[in-house]
Amino acid sequence: MLEQGPLVLLAAVAGLLVGSFLNVVVHRVPRGESVVRPASRCPGCGHVVRRRDNVPVVSWLLLRGRCRDCGVTISVRYPLVELGTALLFGAVARLVGPSWVLPAYLYLAAITVALALIDVDVHRLPDAIVLPSYPVVVVLLVVASASTGHWGALLRAAVGGAALFLLYGALFVLKPGGMGLGDVKLAGVLGLLLGWWGWDSLVVGAFTAFLLGGVAGAGLLVLRRAGRGSRIPFGPYMLAGALGALFVASPVADWYLGLVGLIA
Template identity: 45%
Template structure:
């Protein structure tokens, strides 16, 4: 188990430079093409972004080391929760992508389809293979049910509160439903509760420090992802 956690953390850490590229190129308003050049000087970064433009020094998004640390923590938590089971492949594949989605949504309030939708077939294939390999741990049927329930529920909420939730949140929560539903309905409930709880605490803190007003909206994606990771870390 300890070796698996260390290997998961190493995998997450190594994904940092690639996550930096994704965060930089996809942190654009909805409908705009991917970013390929620095917004200030127009220089195309050589290789993977290292946090700042080599031409003018502009910040190109979150630092690589911070993304590596975040992804390493997410992968380690996933490996610790799932253990040496074939399903861990799905969680290790999802953790770095969810890390990038959290950073992008926090920056530009957007959850790019190119990340969320492409992760669906990866998780479904990995969980299906895990189910066929070991039928005694986890349930693909429950994961699909949780995915559908959360997606439908959040779609209804998005229709009722279009300013607070968007279709990006609906697509994201379906992914999280797959991951939590595989483990059990208790994990699904814990992830949802922790997501709303952390979002509420963050909103209160932003209001108290006057970094946001009562009419401002905050991106919910990072808290959905944080709630999922906390549910994995805290729930036995």
């Protein structure tokens, strides 16, 4: 397998390309449109985007953020999504390393970008992305376990997926309006990935989602950007909590256990 440096670089380049595709996903999936056809067009003049104008980040910079044909402004969000996905892919590759389980966590990074933006835009986590994620993640984790012999991690993933799904399902039933059904469906996917990584990641990821959501909600109330009855999309906090837990769960768990005196 590749060494760490080339692997991170390759993952970052792949992230640029995936990020370009995610821009299409974020725009079309909530509208129920195909992400394959038709080809991308300028919303101003309708011209098909040329291949040379579709190079991630670079094309936007060369065109100075405007359509080549009509001059309409192209949102800066497009290159930011591409660059952000590249950075996430590089960071995940550096964390996971050359491992059979890397594709599963790169997939997590990709759906984190897509679902977070869609949830912010339309307050919805589309089934078209969430539901297929179950077989995709299961297959990737089974391959990783079969290749490494980590069958215990696969069992842990199953328990984690069920646990988070049931936790969010209970919240959905007990507090109507406080949790969306899309959040419940997404919880199972995140539980699978967090469970495979470790029990500490599962706990920290679940807790961090509510912590981030609570802090953000309180901030919006203070700034009067939302009221007590406002619905705030929770998907971005679930995704950020899950992805962040991969990086910080182990040191956080060690800190907490040391704080309560369970480890020296």
